[in-house]
Amino acid sequence: MALISDGRFIEDAWRRLADEEALPKSGKFIVSLPRLEHAVEVLGPTATFGVIVPNTTEPSALIAALPRLDLISIAFPAFADGRGFSLARLLRRAQFKGELRASGRLVADQYPHAIGCGFDTIEIPDDLADRQDEEQWRAALNAYSMSYQRGYAGRGSILEARRKAVRS
Amino acid sequence: MPVFKHPQILIASNLTDGEVVFLGSSGWERDHRRARIARKADEATELETLGKRDISANRVVDVYLADVEIGSDGAPTPLHYREKMRVKGPSVRLDLGKQAGEGAL
Amino acid sequence: MTAVDLRVAQRPNAPMTTYRYDEYDSAFVRERVAEFREQVNRRLSGALTEEEFRPFRLMNGLYLQLHAYMLRVAIPYGTLTARQMRRLADIADKWDRGYGHFTTRQNLQYNWPKLVDTPDILESLADVEMHAIQTSGNCIRNVTADHFAGVAPDEIEDPRPTAEFLRQWSSLHSEFSFLPRKFKIAVTGAEHDRAAILVHDIGLRIVKNDTGEIGYQVVVGGGLGRSPFIGKVVGDFVPREDLLAFLEAILRVYNRFGRRDNKYKARVKILVHEKGIDEIRAAVEAEFAAMDRSAFDHDPEEFERIAAFFAPPPYESLPATSASLRAAKLETPAFANFVDVNVGAHKIPGYAIVTVSLKPIGGVPGDATSDQMRVLADASERFGFGELRVSHEQNIILPHVKQDDLFALWSMLDAASLATANAGLVSDIISCPGLDYCSLATARSIPIAQAISKRFSDMSRQRRIGKLGVKISGCINACGHHHVGAIGILGLEKKGQESYQITLGGDPTFSASIGEILGPGVTAEQVPDVVEHLVDYYLAEREEGEAFIDTWRRIGHARFKDVLRREGEDGADI
Numbered sequence: 001m002a003l004i005s006d007g008r009f010i011e012d013a014w015r016r017l018a019d020e021e022a023l024p025k026s027g028k029f030i031v032s033l034p035r036l037e038h039a040v041e042v043l044g045p046t047a048t049f050g051v052i053v054p055n056t057t058e059p060s061a062l063i064a065a066l067p068r069l070d071l072i073s074i075a076f077p078a079f080a081d082g083r084g085f086s087l088a089r090l091l092r093r094a095q096f097k098g099e100l101r102a103s104g105r106l107v108a109d110q111y112p113h114a115i116g117c118g119f120d121t122i123e124i125p126d127d128l129a130d131r132q133d134e135e136q137w138r139a140a141l142n143a144y145s146m147s148y149q150r151g152y153a154g155r156g157s158i159l160e161a162r163r164k165a166v167r168s
Numbered sequence: 169m170p171v172f173k174h175p176q177i178l179i180a181s182n183l184t185d186g187e188v189v190f191l192g193s194s195g196w197e198r199d200h201r202r203a204r205i206a207r208k209a210d211e212a213t214e215l216e217t218l219g220k221r222d223i224s225a226n227r228v229v230d231v232y233l234a235d236v237e238i239g240s241d242g243a244p245t246p247l248h249y250r251e252k253m254r255v256k257g258p259s260v261r262l263d264l265g266k267q268a269g270e271g272a273l
Numbered sequence: 274m275t276a277v278d279l280r281v282a283q284r285p286n287a288p289m290t291t292y293r294y295d296e297y298d299s300a301f302v303r304e305r306v307a308e309f310r311e312q313v314n315r316r317l318s319g320a321l322t323e324e325e326f327r328p329f330r331l332m333n334g335l336y337l338q339l340h341a342y343m344l345r346v347a348i349p350y351g352t353l354t355a356r357q358m359r360r361l362a363d364i365a366d367k368w369d370r371g372y373g374h375f376t377t378r379q380n381l382q383y384n385w386p387k388l389v390d391t392p393d394i395l396e397s398l399a400d401v402e403m404h405a406i407q408t409s410g411n412c413i414r415n416v417t418a419d420h421f422a423g424v425a426p427d428e429i430e431d432p433r434p435t436a437e438f439l440r441q442w443s444s445l446h447s448e449f450s451f452l453p454r455k456f457k458i459a460v461t462g463a464e465h466d467r468a469a470i471l472v473h474d475i476g477l478r479i480v481k482n483d484t485g486e487i488g489y490q491v492v493v494g495g496g497l498g499r500s501p502f503i504g505k506v507v508g509d510f511v512p513r514e515d516l517l518a519f520l521e522a523i524l525r526v527y528n529r530f531g532r533r534d535n536k537y538k539a540r541v542k543i544l545v546h547e548k549g550i551d552e553i554r555a556a557v558e559a560e561f562a563a564m565d566r567s568a569f570d571h572d573p574e575e576f577e578r579i580a581a582f583f584a585p586p587p588y589e590s591l592p593a594t595s596a597s598l599r600a601a602k603l604e605t606p607a608f609a610n611f612v613d614v615n616v617g618a619h620k621i622p623g624y625a626i627v628t629v630s631l632k633p634i635g636g637v638p639g640d641a642t643s644d645q646m647r648v649l650a651d652a653s654e655r656f657g658f659g660e661l662r663v664s665h666e667q668n669i670i671l672p673h674v675k676q677d678d679l680f681a682l683w684s685m686l687d688a689a690s691l692a693t694a695n696a697g698l699v700s701d702i703i704s705c706p707g708l709d710y711c712s713l714a715t716a717r718s719i720p721i722a723q724a725i726s727k728r729f730s731d732m733s734r735q736r737r738i739g740k741l742g743v744k745i746s747g748c749i750n751a752c753g754h755h756h757v758g759a760i761g762i763l764g765l766e767k768k769g770q771e772s773y774q775i776t777l778g779g780d781p782t783f784s785a786s787i788g789e790i791l792g793p794g795v796t797a798e799q800v801p802d803v804v805e806h807l808v809d810y811y812l813a814e815r816e817e818g819e820a821f822i823d824t825w826r827r828i829g830h831a832r833f834k835d836v837l838r839r840e841g842e843d844g845a846d847i
Contacts, residue, residue: 080328080411082451086528089448093565107325109312116447131320143308145300148441151568152448158297158441159575184317185387186342226319230337249771250339250708257340258709260637260719264370264385265340 001103002129004111004122007138009129014050014071030073033057040065052103055083059090066096073123076104085117092118092153108132111140115154116147174235177203177244178215179251180228188254188266189228191215196228198266200255201243205236290423290660290673291352292437292582294402301444302399305406309333310392317389332412332450334405335391339712344383344391345408346398348663350418350436350460351379351670355650355659360401362646368394373646375631375639377703377754378457379417379663380408384710406444411452413443413524417459419467420664423583424672426620430479430487432462434580435516438572441579442517449524453531454539456524457496469665469781471495471504472757474541475523480510488512493523493553494545497751501787502542505550507557513576515561518569522560526553586658586673591623595676608683610732611694616679625676627657628696629669629686634730635723638704639667648689656682665754666703668696698735699743699808700726703754707747707764708771716764716771718747721800728801729808738808741821744779757781759822760804761788773800777807777833778825789830792837803837810836 003012017029023039030050031039039049050071053062062072072091074084088100102114103123114122124132147155177200178191189196190203197203206212212233219231234251236244246252257265264270294302309329316326334345346361353361361381365373368390369383376382386394398404408415416439418432419425439458443449449456461468462479470476476492488510495504511519527541530548545553602609617626629649632638641649649669653661656678662670674682686692695701702725705711707718722745729735744758748765755761761776773795776788795803808821810833815824825833 079325080451081533082411082449083529083533085448085451086525089525093563107321109308109329110451112445113447113450131322133320136315136320139311140308143311144304144445146297147447148301148444149446151565154447158301159571161297162295162575162578163571181337184389186337186340188340223323224319226317229323248769253708254339258384258719259717260709260723 001123002126004124004134004137005120007111007134007141009134012123016052028070030071033061036062036065040068043068050098050101053087055081055087057087059087059094062091062096063094066091066094069096069098071099071101072096073101073103074119076102076106079105079107079110082113085113088114088117088119108136108140111137112144112147112154115141116149116152118153172209172212174247175238175244176206176212176215176233177236177246178206178219178231179234179254180219180222180231183227183229191218196222200246203244205238205244206233288586288658289582290584290586290658291354291433292349292579298402298441299399302402302404302406305333305404305445306392306395306399309395313388313392328410328451331410332407333391333395334408335386335388336409337712338384338710339708339714340710341385342388342391343710344386344394344405345376346381346383346403346405347408347415348379348381348403349440350416350422350433351420351663351665352422352433353661353663354401355654355661357401357403358646358650358653358661360397360403362643362650364394364397365643365646367397372640372642374637374706375641375663375667375669377665377667377705377752378415379420379665380415381663382706384706409455410450411454411456412450413439413446413452413456413458415457416440416443417457417468417473417665419461419463420662420666420670421467421617421626421672422462422662423585424619424621424624424626425463425467426618427464428462428620429464429481430462431580431583432460432468432477432479433583434576435462435477435479435489436460437579437582438517438576439520442520449528452524452528453533454536454541456527456541458520466781466783467664469754469757469785471783471785472497472501472754472781473504475520476504477516482510486512489516491519491523493557494542494550495785496540496542497754497756498540499537499749499751500543500546501751501756502546503785503787504542505545507550507554514569514573517572518564518566519557519561522557522564525560526556530556585621586660588621588624588673589675591621591675591677593622595623595679598676598679601680605680607687607694608680610736611683611692612679614694614698614736615696616674619673623676625674625679627671627674627679627682628664629671629691630693630695630701631668631691632695632701632722632726633690633693634695634700635727637719638702638722641669645689645691648685648691652682652685655685666701668701694732695735697740697742699729699738699741699804700735702726702743702745703758704745705747705753707745707753711747711752713750714747714764715749715766716747716773717797718745718753718762718764721745721762721764721773721797724797724801725804728805738812739820741808742779742781743804754781755779756787757785758788759820759825760807762800765794767794771797773797775800775803775807777830778822780822791830791834806836807833 052073235247256267315321336343374382416436418436423431458475459468459470459473460477472495478490491508492504493507657671657673702722704722708714742759745762746753746755757779763774775791779788780786
């Protein structure tokens, strides 16, 4: 898998923990959703861990764990399945401050959507990374200077710009 | 193995201009009468394989086999009315499409 | 735009009567063109597969159809300036085959663009503040509105500022661009609905409450297609300042819970039908309550900014009726006929609303040549402040014509074969392109429209019949809106042949209803006969003042079915 951050491919500091593997004593690791409750119970306050969740997850299933989680990875079963974008919005609304990661066969053109909804990073399979190089991801990030919606992250808001122009 | 009922030709849309094209003996043809005809199941499979190769080569999209009948001149004519439309053009504008000699490769 | 810019934008023959882009809108469409140009390059190089490219191609309005690509240009709320209409004509000539097709969602379709030319076409559109953004794809589509907006006597408020407000909000939405399926919104602001809001995913009806405050009745889950539904009320009175937040709540519920397992069950109408409106309403209200509303705080200012663009043009003070009009009618019967059928009352005394029919007898419904588009542009500048509308009935509206000018306008239209006096009559048929153009179609629709049109070519007969909505779809996707036709026709395939199923009793207005099936499918050749038998039966049975739909409602569907059965017994193979 390849990891995109700020329009660049970077090394992934996180490790996806297989379900049969025991919780490690150190390092940054990601557990599957069924293991989350147990992980929260047994892991100490210094543990750095995250969870990977289906895009149909109810935010309420994660609320209790939010303060403990450093990363939430939302699976995109298909790039055209946009449920992950709403889930990300809801998790940010619930005050999740850690890294939000979109994981799946997303294409570069979806980068602004992901950033807008509160994702920090995108994880894609290698075969996709081969076809969609860094330049395409960076270009996608910079394709639009501003956005029509407000309350979404990323690009500046056209509405805000208009208000400033009227004032000045 | 499904029964092979009719001869078949391979139809696709040309990527750059969307025109209907047919796999011929050496490349894609604009005229269906120059399409390669599959008379057996394995020949049809071979057409499909070639079609898929050209999808990957970003030449064509929407590749599929269509049933045809063969005329006395050896040329194929599609059996279904949808493909009959595709080899001609709009029935309500006889001045447009293949029927009017349009399309340039 | 500053106040100075507003004045500069007004020209004597084309004052500003609709939204004009500011620097941000212009930058946005340019960036969109640049993005699409790159997407096409990446498609050609293989960096994007067809499966990956397709949603982005569709979000720029480009379909792959039966014979060629098809580009669907957005005409927001059906409003065009003369300059924009001329550009549509130029594009038709330069990159297409010299004509375009006006659609049932107030857009324009070109049938022969090349993929490699499309970025240049979009660039040309951007020059005149137009685009093809989100006219397809699983995203929020063109927001349509009453084509008599701003000028109808029964108007409560012009729906177009709302439509423009929503157009901007929905453009390249970070969260709602990968919905389960397409999402269509329509707005109406009058006592009569001319925008078919009850058969849209979201329908907005502008209303006034007891204190005179403007708000919106919000209807959700209407739609045609495979499973037609009339929308249900999800918000009785949503104040203007809450509108965007409320819509965001609906879209979020749909994005999260709309079905994604089956393409044919993925529209919001299915979600509403399967969960029930009460559950959906509760979910929407819960989401609305939980949202951070500070993001919507300054929307009322933005709304007012937008609304100012839709100011009325500088109407003259005229008497309510025109003496020269009366005289011209008496002198030229064909003109009188046109006025009686195609000209409607205007809210300003001395003015009129003109429907230019794009349904010439035996013609292709909704098509216009580039020359005709130029005539329409010229006509709008000479006789209408340079503004035109496209109706979802596939006709063109000139919304600001002085009654005194009607004769000169009619003469101009007549010379360009644009004066067919059949607005709302049986030959004013709504028809999708069907199997002549569309790769989704199961049968042809245009030749059926042409045959019916020719069968009823006698204009006095058409006038005697009166208002009758005939709507034809070439497949179950129902782009011809056949479900809401008083006579609806659906083209299917039966045993390898084109077969036509006829429905009766559809209605797209506030008294909305879905048509009922008449009987087994008939052949193309039989369709004009069947329609004629139905019309003759209506004429025999109708009471004073009843349109076809009224008679059908009064005497019932079974009696009309009997008509066809009796015809069958006489030997006709129905």
